[in-house]
Structure formats: structure tokens, C-alpha cells
Amino acid sequence: MAGITYEDFIDLSYDPAAADLVCTFRIEPAAGMTVEEAASRVASESSNGTWAALPTGEGFTDMGATAFAIGDDESGAADSAGTEIKVAYPEGLFEPGSMPQILSCIAGNIMGMKAVDSIRLADCEWPEGLTTSFPGPQFGSDVREEIFGVADRPILATVPKPKVGLSTETHAEVGYEAWTGGVDLLKDDENLTDQAFNPFHDRLVESLAQRDRAAEETGEPKSYLINVTAGTNEMLERVDQVASEGCEYVMVDVITTGWAAVQTVRERCEELGLAIHAHRAMHAAFDRLSHHGVSMRVLAQIARLVGVDQLHTGTVGLGKLANEDTVGINAWLRDDHYGLNDVLPVASGGLHPGLVPDLLDATGTNVCVQAGGGIHGHPHGTHEGAKALRAAVDAYAAGRSLEAKAEESPALATAIDEWGTETPR
Numbered sequence: 001m002a003g004i005t006y007e008d009f010i011d012l013s014y015d016p017a018a019a020d021l022v023c024t025f026r027i028e029p030a031a032g033m034t035v036e037e038a039a040s041r042v043a044s045e046s047s048n049g050t051w052a053a054l055p056t057g058e059g060f061t062d063m064g065a066t067a068f069a070i071g072d073d074e075s076g077a078a079d080s081a082g083t084e085i086k087v088a089y090p091e092g093l094f095e096p097g098s099m100p101q102i103l104s105c106i107a108g109n110i111m112g113m114k115a116v117d118s119i120r121l122a123d124c125e126w127p128e129g130l131t132t133s134f135p136g137p138q139f140g141s142d143v144r145e146e147i148f149g150v151a152d153r154p155i156l157a158t159v160p161k162p163k164v165g166l167s168t169e170t171h172a173e174v175g176y177e178a179w180t181g182g183v184d185l186l187k188d189d190e191n192l193t194d195q196a197f198n199p200f201h202d203r204l205v206e207s208l209a210q211r212d213r214a215a216e217e218t219g220e221p222k223s224y225l226i227n228v229t230a231g232t233n234e235m236l237e238r239v240d241q242v243a244s245e246g247c248e249y250v251m252v253d254v255i256t257t258g259w260a261a262v263q264t265v266r267e268r269c270e271e272l273g274l275a276i277h278a279h280r281a282m283h284a285a286f287d288r289l290s291h292h293g294v295s296m297r298v299l300a301q302i303a304r305l306v307g308v309d310q311l312h313t314g315t316v317g318l319g320k321l322a323n324e325d326t327v328g329i330n331a332w333l334r335d336d337h338y339g340l341n342d343v344l345p346v347a348s349g350g351l352h353p354g355l356v357p358d359l360l361d362a363t364g365t366n367v368c369v370q371a372g373g374g375i376h377g378h379p380h381g382t383h384e385g386a387k388a389l390r391a392a393v394d395a396y397a398a399g400r401s402l403e404a405k406a407e408e409s410p411a412l413a414t415a416i417d418e419w420g421t422e423t424p425r
């Protein structure tokens with residue numbers, strides 16, 4: 001009787017089928033293990049194999065993956081370690097439209113195998129069938145025009161700071177100050193949900209009341225990224241509240257809630273016409289170490305397939321948080337992938353007006369720029385902080401320098417005096 005062993009999962013002459021999902025891993029084989037042996041174990045354990053030779057016969061359809069390419073050993077290279085391998089997975093292995101099932105294959109047990117000292121899922125080439133089994137974003141970067149009527153500049157967001165602890169009334173007032181200062185979006189922090197000091201529903205209602213006031217006074221559309229993160233059923237309740245109160249967005253901590261919950265929220269947002277802002281809190285637990293885990297590039301690909309409209313992707317190293325390949329990830333979120341809508345990248349984390357020109361030179365203006373400390377830490381307060389950031393972005397869109405704009409914007413001049421063009425530490 002035929003049987004399958006690890007050796008059946010490697011074939012360096014294999015040419016992937018168009019419907020195969022192709023994954024690029026970086027691996028460091030364990031001592032005494034060749035790259036080929038480790039690669040065959042990665043392909044086996046992430047598809048249908050295991051450590052023992054398995055008899056197969058009647059009633060078995062082979063869904064085994066194939067390690068088909070092995071790159072150079074780049075151990076010791078600056079930004080990457082180990083050897084690159086490529087593995088092709090047959091379409092039939094996967095449940096179309098189920099991200100948890102796919103990840104249980106390509107980022108499951110293999111992350112803990114003894115056959116490798118470390119393993120990183122660095123990139124995926126998603127085939128048409130699997131890609132289009134997901135909805136993708138409902139709006140993507142069209143949110144800029146559709147919600148704010150903005151085409152030539154980034155949309156601006158701000159998180160009230162301190163992150164948590166503000167009362168509902170104060171939170172909404174900070175929103176009013178920021179919106180009337182020129183910000184488009186108020187945003188909850190990733191850890192603000194429905195705590196006693198600022199309950200979800202009250203926060204929703206009072207913030208939208210201030211939003212309406214600010215939109216009236218400025219003549220500009222304004223919106224709110226309210227954080228609905230919770231258990232899935234509760235999250236759906238909150239999504240429904242957001243729609244019935246007349247907001248355009250929900251925010252979800254996509255990594256901590258999990259992709260299954262995000263898929264469920266995406267379905268509900270389709271019915272209600274709501275856009276999804278994805279915060280990636282906890283992403284660094286997966287992607288921070290360049291030789292292990294799951295890259296932010298792959299997490300961003302997943303986020304686009306399951307259908308978020310906006311996603312934090314970093315500040316090209318200008319801000320306070322470690323970033324991985326912001327420009328490359330943003331390009332993937334924009335490039336055509338079988339007709340899926342794009343995703344609007346969000347630059348956030350340690351940003352202030354002085355960093356805007358370098359940031360937009362790298363990211364372009366089809367982005368959302370978020371500043372919390374960079375607005376609420378302004379020496380003259382939130383309203384002036386918002387005016388300073390808006391002035392910086394307007395200057396960039398008009399092709400003017402910060403210095404020239406600061407001559408007519410005291411708020412911007414103060415921000416530059418305070419923070420210069422330095423990256424916060």
C-alpha cells in the first residue's frame with residue numbers, strides 16, 4: 001500500500017499551479033537538519049502530513065503541499081535570517097472564505113516544530129480562487145472622497161490622550177476641539193471600549209453630537225472611529241448601535257479579536273454600509289522578530305482579504321514604534337489583486353506636524369495620518385494642535401514648505417518650536 005512520508009513534500013522541480021497558494025518562509029533548520037529536510041517538514045506539517053509514514057489508499061485525496069524552492073542561506077544578513085523557502089499549497093486544502101482555517105495550515109503547528117529553530121511566514125502569493133472567496137474592503141481608500149469629499153490630501157485622525165480615563169463628556173469635547181481645528185476623524189484608543197469611566201453608548205451619542213456641531217461650524221464632513229472591540233456577539237450589538245446613531249465607521253482591534261470575529265463584523269458592516277478601521281494592537285507579537293512569526297506584510301494581506309477599509313501600517317520609521325516595510329506593505333494594499341478594493345494605509349504612532357513632509361514624501365497623500373500626542377501635547381492645547389497638523393498637511397498638498405506655512409500659522413510655528421522635525425523617543 002502506498003504511503004506518504006516527509007520526503008513526499010519536497011520537489012524542487014515542481015512548478016506551482018495557478019490555483020496554488022504560494023507561501024514564502026524564512027527558516028533556520030535545527031542542528032543536524034538540512035534545509036531540504038526542514039523544508040519538507042514545513043510543507044508536510046502545514047498541509048496533511050505528520051512525522052510517521054502514513055499508509056494511504058481508497059478514500060484519500062492528497063492535499064499535500066510541496067516545498068519547491070530553496071533560496072540562499074542569509075543567516076547574519078541585516079534584516080533577515082535563515083533560508084528562504086517557498087511552499088505551494090493545493091487549493092483543495094483550504095476552506096474558501098475561512099481565514100482561521102487557512103492560518104491553521106500556513107501559520108499553525110509549524111511555528112512550534114523542533115525541526116526548525118525559527119520560522120517566519122514572510123509573504124503569500126494569493127491565487128484568484130482563494131482571494132475572491134473573500135469580500136475584500138467595502139470602500140477602501142474611497143472613504144476619503146465618499147465620506148469626507150477629500151481627494152488631494154491625507155485624512156487626519158486623532159486619538160484623545162491620555163489613552164483612557166477621560167470622562168465621556170471630556171472625550172467628546174476633545175473631539176469637538178480637534179474637529180473644529182481641522183481634523184477629520186476622532187478615534188478611540190485601542191484599549192478604550194466600554195469601561196465605567198466612559199461607557200460605549202454614551203460615548204457614541206455624545207461624541208456624535210459634538211461631531212454634528214463641528215461639521216456644522218466648519219462646513220466639513222467629520223466622523224468617528226469608535227472602538228467596538230468585544231466578544232463577537234457584543235461587537236455586533238455595538239456595530240448596530242453605531243449604524244443606528246448615524247456614524248460611518250467602526251474600529252476593531254483585528255489581531256486581538258481574531259480574524260473570525262473580523263469576518264463576522266465585515267458581513268454586518270456590509271449590510272449597514274459601515275467602513276472598518278483596523279487597529280493592529282498585538283501585531284508586534286507576531287512580526288517584531290525578523291526571523292520568526294508572521295510578517296506584517298502577511299497580516300496586511302489577510303486584513304485586505306477579510307475586508308477592512310483602513311489599516312495601521314506604520315510611519316516609515318519616523319514615529320515612536322518599530323515598523324516593517326511600510327512602503328512595501330502600502331503598495332501591496334494598493335496594487336490590484338483580482339479586483340479587490342484597496343485599503344487606506346494609516347500612519348500613526350509618535351507623529352507630529354514636523355514629521356509630515358518626510359512622511360508624505362514616503363507614503364504619498366492617499367493615506368490617513370493619526371496624531372494623538374502630536375495634537376493633544378501641543379503647548380496651546382488640542383484645538384491649536386489640530387490646526388497645526390492640518391496646516392502642515394495643507395502646506396504639503398499645496399507644495400509649500402512647513403517654514404513658509406508657519407509664517408501664517410502660529411499653531412504650526414508653535415508645534416515646530418516644540419518638536420522640530422524630530423522622531424520622539
Ligand SMILES: O=C(O)[C@@](O)(COP(=O)(O)O)[C@H](O)[C@H](O)COP(=O)(O)O
Nearest residue numbers: 159280312314321348349350371372373
Ligand atoms: O496608542 C498609541 O500609541 C497610538 O494611539 C498612537 O498615539 P500617538 O499618536 O500619541 O503616538 C496608536 O495606537 C499607535 O499608533 C498604534 O501603532 P501602529 O500605528 O504602529 O499600529
Ligand SMILES: [Mg+2]
Nearest residue numbers: 159163189190
Ligand atoms: Mg493607541
